[in-house]
Amino acid sequence: MSNGILDIETALRLKGFHFRTPSKVRGYKAGIHKSYYHGISPDFLDHKEYNKGDELKQIDWRLYGRHDRLYVKKFEDEVNMRWCILIDKSASMGYGENKSTKLNYAKKLSATLAYLLLKQGDSVGLLGFSEHDIEFIPPKAGSPFITPIVDKLESFKPSGTTGIKEPVLKALEAYRSEASFVIVSDFLIKPEKIEESLKLIRNSMKEVSLFHILHPDEIDFDFRGSVEFEDMETNAKVIVDTDSIRHTYKKRMGKFIERLKMICHENETRYVFSPINKSIENSLIEIADK
Amino acid sequence: MNLSFLSPLFLIGLAAIALPIIAHLISRKSGVKKSFPAVNFLISSQGELATRSKIKDIILLILRALILVFIVLVFAKPAVFSFSTAQDNTPKSQAIVVDNSFSMGYGNNFSRALSKTQDLIDSLPDGSSAFITSLVPDNKQEPPLIQDKTLLKKALKEIEISNTFTENEKRLQDIYTKLQKAPSERKGVTLITDLQKNGWKNEGFQRSWLEVIDISQKQEASNHAVSQTQLKYENNSIIIEAEVSNFSSDPVQKLLMRTSLGDQEIREFLDIGPEDGSVKKFNFSTEKTEMPSHGSVETSHDKLKVDDIRHFIINGQDQFRILIVDGDSREDSRLSETYYLARALETISELSDTNISIIDNDSFLDEDLSGYGLIFLANIGEITPRIAKDLEEFTNSGGYTVIFLGNRVRAGYYNTLLENILPGELQNIEEQKLSLLPEDSGIFSKDINEKVGQVKIQKLFNIEPNAESATLISASNNKPFLVKKEYGKGSVFIFTSTADSSWNNFSITPVFLPVIKKIHDFPYYTKSQRNYLVDETVNIDISQDTESAIVIDPSGHQFKLKVEAPEFGKTRLPGIYIVEEDGENAYEFVVNIDPRESDLKKTSIPSIESSSEQTQGLVKVFKDIWRYFLWGVVALFVSEATFRAIFS
Numbered sequence: 001m002s003n004g005i006l007d008i009e010t011a012l013r014l015k016g017f018h019f020r021t022p023s024k025v026r027g028y029k030a031g032i033h034k035s036y037y038h039g040i041s042p043d044f045l046d047h048k049e050y051n052k053g054d055e056l057k058q059i060d061w062r063l064y065g066r067h068d069r070l071y072v073k074k075f076e077d078e079v080n081m082r083w084c085i086l087i088d089k090s091a092s093m094g095y096g097e098n099k100s101t102k103l104n105y106a107k108k109l110s111a112t113l114a115y116l117l118l119k120q121g122d123s124v125g126l127l128g129f130s131e132h133d134i135e136f137i138p139p140k141a142g143s144p145f146i147t148p149i150v151d152k153l154e155s156f157k158p159s160g161t162t163g164i165k166e167p168v169l170k171a172l173e174a175y176r177s178e179a180s181f182v183i184v185s186d187f188l189i190k191p192e193k194i195e196e197s198l199k200l201i202r203n204s205m206k207e208v209s210l211f212h213i214l215h216p217d218e219i220d221f222d223f224r225g226s227v228e229f230e231d232m233e234t235n236a237k238v239i240v241d242t243d244s245i246r247h248t249y250k251k252r253m254g255k256f257i258e259r260l261k262m263i264c265h266e267n268e269t270r271y272v273f274s275p276i277n278k279s280i281e282n283s284l285i286e287i288a289d290k
Numbered sequence: 291m292n293l294s295f296l297s298p299l300f301l302i303g304l305a306a307i308a309l310p311i312i313a314h315l316i317s318r319k320s321g322v323k324k325s326f327p328a329v330n331f332l333i334s335s336q337g338e339l340a341t342r343s344k345i346k347d348i349i350l351l352i353l354r355a356l357i358l359v360f361i362v363l364v365f366a367k368p369a370v371f372s373f374s375t376a377q378d379n380t381p382k383s384q385a386i387v388v389d390n391s392f393s394m395g396y397g398n399n400f401s402r403a404l405s406k407t408q409d410l411i412d413s414l415p416d417g418s419s420a421f422i423t424s425l426v427p428d429n430k431q432e433p434p435l436i437q438d439k440t441l442l443k444k445a446l447k448e449i450e451i452s453n454t455f456t457e458n459e460k461r462l463q464d465i466y467t468k469l470q471k472a473p474s475e476r477k478g479v480t481l482i483t484d485l486q487k488n489g490w491k492n493e494g495f496q497r498s499w500l501e502v503i504d505i506s507q508k509q510e511a512s513n514h515a516v517s518q519t520q521l522k523y524e525n526n527s528i529i530i531e532a533e534v535s536n537f538s539s540d541p542v543q544k545l546l547m548r549t550s551l552g553d554q555e556i557r558e559f560l561d562i563g564p565e566d567g568s569v570k571k572f573n574f575s576t577e578k579t580e581m582p583s584h585g586s587v588e589t590s591h592d593k594l595k596v597d598d599i600r601h602f603i604i605n606g607q608d609q610f611r612i613l614i615v616d617g618d619s620r621e622d623s624r625l626s627e628t629y630y631l632a633r634a635l636e637t638i639s640e641l642s643d644t645n646i647s648i649i650d651n652d653s654f655l656d657e658d659l660s661g662y663g664l665i666f667l668a669n670i671g672e673i674t675p676r677i678a679k680d681l682e683e684f685t686n687s688g689g690y691t692v693i694f695l696g697n698r699v700r701a702g703y704y705n706t707l708l709e710n711i712l713p714g715e716l717q718n719i720e721e722q723k724l725s726l727l728p729e730d731s732g733i734f735s736k737d738i739n740e741k742v743g744q745v746k747i748q749k750l751f752n753i754e755p756n757a758e759s760a761t762l763i764s765a766s767n768n769k770p771f772l773v774k775k776e777y778g779k780g781s782v783f784i785f786t787s788t789a790d791s792s793w794n795n796f797s798i799t800p801v802f803l804p805v806i807k808k809i810h811d812f813p814y815y816t817k818s819q820r821n822y823l824v825d826e827t828v829n830i831d832i833s834q835d836t837e838s839a840i841v842i843d844p845s846g847h848q849f850k851l852k853v854e855a856p857e858f859g860k861t862r863l864p865g866i867y868i869v870e871e872d873g874e875n876a877y878e879f880v881v882n883i884d885p886r887e888s889d890l891k892k893t894s895i896p897s898i899e900s901s902s903e904q905t906q907g908l909v910k911v912f913k914d915i916w917r918y919f920l921w922g923v924v925a926l927f928v929s930e931a932t933f934r935a936i937f938s
Contacts, residue, residue, distance in 0.1 A: 215327070228323045229326040229329050232329075233327070236333065237329075248335040
């Protein structure tokens with residue numbers, strides 16, 4: 001196991017936090033997530049009248065004493081959760097200097113999250129994607145599973161164009177039962193396509209969280225003079241006077257981020273704005289519970 | 291003004307203009323290259339800014355290029371120069387004559403002439419004296435020779451375009467004569483003209499002291515003009531015949547003509563061949579409306595507008611009337627004394643609206659002569675003192691009397707009763723076979739003078755012309771055949787032979803009609819029609835008891851007349867003039883352009899092209915203008931910086 005992308009210190013600081021889904025899941029192992037199935041969780045849920053077939057040990061004898069009728073206690077069952085981390089490895093994620101690329105940040109975030117999820121007993125799968133290149137590791141539970149995840153993450157190189165629909169379909173096919181998706185990407189595609197993929201996930205009754213990874217250059221556009229820009233994915237070129245275009249660019253980027261937030265809100269999706277100068281801890285904490 | 295450079299080598303620096311252009315193109319093609327993920331955002335953002343940015347770039351490019359151009363021009367030292375006619379810079383006496391004749395109104399000829407004159411004034415060597423005058427004199431006193439160029443330019447501004455022309459050779463000679471009084475040894479006259487041939491009798495006119503500058507740029511001036519209007523009165527209508535002449539070598543097609551009479555207006559289109567004329571008739575009804583006093587015929591305008599309109603006045607009741615008194619009338623008119631005369635006048639009346647009355651000697655004695663403009667007395671034997679007095683008054687007030695003699699005429703009777711108006715004393719009748727000889731009177735055309743020899747005389751009265759009279763045609767024995775005397779406002783013509791063919795064959799020769807027409811035209815045009823040409827002096831008819839009279843010209847200016855000598859010479863403007871007597875409108879007369887002036891063909895007089903640099907013997911006079919470009923550079927720098935600050 002390499003410590004290159006796995007930020008152990010951050011993971012330790014977040015040790016007291018749990019990553020839960022806001023809705024109930026149908027897990028198959030005991031875990032921290034509320035289950036549709038009433039079971040052995042110590043959390044009392046409700047009473048119901050005794051019927052044939054109910055466990056006798058669940059009869060609430062105190063209530064019988066008061067009401068002279070048999071009631072059984074219902075407890076919430078806590079199950080483990082299956083997570084799928086979808087990480088964008090398109091060419092645009094390669095933007096940044098040396099190791100401070102968006103992809104590196106995404107890898108660190110994903111590795112740390114995977115580590116914490118495995119630690120809390122959930123199973124974690126990984127799907128690295130660009131439009132026509134999808135690499136998938138099926139979900140598994142247990143801390144040792146962090147090693148293949150990290151190895152896979154480290155193998156990702158930025159290439160190809162961004163496409164989100166195909167990887168989402170692939171993940172949905174693999175996660176037919178309850179699961180929570182985490183998508184880590186710069187989302188530099190049309191908002192309509194993002195919305196379409198989120199709807200697919202939400203219609204499959206799965207939770208989804210987005211980590212929106214951007215480089216500060218993309219937010220602040222801190223360039224000077226006349227620059228010829230070449231798109232990292234399409235190779236489209238444009239010469240701009242950065243001074244004159246900055247204001248308009250920032251306005252458009254701001255609108256795009258707001259639009260993305262709105263789409264997430266409308267689709268009950270958690271949105272985490274994660275520029276790469278934001279610490280991994282601060283990004284992850286936004287989807288964590290104390 | 292011409293442009294030159296004192297240090298033209300610096301103009302090579304203009305190549306530097308390529309620098310900002312190259313920089314502009316380079317900035318458009320390359321720059322710092324960078325891979326970037328959000329290029330789509332840039333493309334959509336730039337689309338919004340593209341137009342603004344392009345305009346900004348182009349303006350900056352132009353400003354920067356202009357800065358370089360101006361800097362180069364500052365070093366190249368541009369200067370404007372004009373040609374001085376001086377061989378050197380020794381002072382001289384110069385008359386600068388600006389052609390202000392009618393044709394200079396063509397296009398912008400006149401303004402070009404004024405501009406050229408300004409240049410000439412500027413280029414006069416220091417110490418020179420000059421005066422500026424117009425080719426067509428304006429009745430003002432000629433200006434004196436002065437050295438002050440400011441005053442010369444002021445004099446130039448006072449020159450106005452005229453609507454006529456003058457005798458150019460005589461005028462230039464007069465101007466040069468005036469220069470002879472100047473102390474300077476070098477003297478010259480510069481004429482700035484379009485070289486239109488009107489006014490030049492000798493098209494080869496050339497003098498060593500004369501320099502002619504042609505400002506017309508050798509352009510062929512095409513022109514059309516309303517050259518004549520004729521009015522005919524019928525029962526309930528007036529027919530206006532308007533002739534339009536085309537003086538160019540190209541045809542004129544669908545020329546719009548507009549004839550207006552009061553509030554009535556008729557429009558027609560007209561086609562005219564090259565170097566040709568065409569007549570159009572306009573029929574106006576006089577039934578319902580009150581007759582207006584005047585009207586005009588106008589065509590759509592060409593480059594010479596002033597001759598595109600011709601005015602006319604309506605005589606109304608004052609139709610031109612001719613009285614023919616036949617002293618030997620017969621039942622068979624062909625045997626009458628006035629047969630040929632009446633036919634000739636009837637022919638003439640077809641061209642001009644004329645009413646002809648023929649009466650015999652008896653009726654004449656009771657006739658009221660005041661309504662007539664022209665009276666022919668043919669072989670009148672009987673004249674009463676009363677009718678003689680009436681005839682004298684008629685002539686004095688502007689009427690024309692034409693007397694043919696014959697066998698009924700008694701010389702002594704005529705000499706006594708018509709003493710005041712008769713051009714000479716009638717003597718004996720001479721019987722001799724004679725022919726006629728022309729006299730250089732200037733009245734009859736060359737054609738008439740050539741043909742007058744065809745007339746054969748058998749019998750005529752000898753007459754001793756008096757001092758005021760002029761013999762217009764003589765017989766071959768050097769005795770007068772036709773004598774004219776001016777009396778009062780009118781004139782008397784006397785033919786010493788008969789109007790019929792009993793004493794001569796005059797009435798059956800081709801000369802008869804044109805001679806009668808010429809005599810007819812004197813009163814017809816000068817009195818009845820009240821039709822004058824520009825710059826013509828008009829004898830104003832004012833009533834005897836009038837205390838004050840004024841003439842109002844077409845622009846509304848009023849000119850007071852001397853009642854004792856009511857002559858009016860300020861007929862520079864074409865249009866309708868109003869005569870007022872004691873504050874009341876007396877009558878109107880019309881002034882038009884001489885149709886000959888509309889022909890704008892040029893003379894062959896040697897000239898200098900005003901734009902030519904091949905002006906032999908001329909020197910260039912320079913004026914630096916590079917300082918203006920230096921200020922321009924500063925202004926451009928400030929503009930560029932401001933522009934960048936605003937749009938960055």
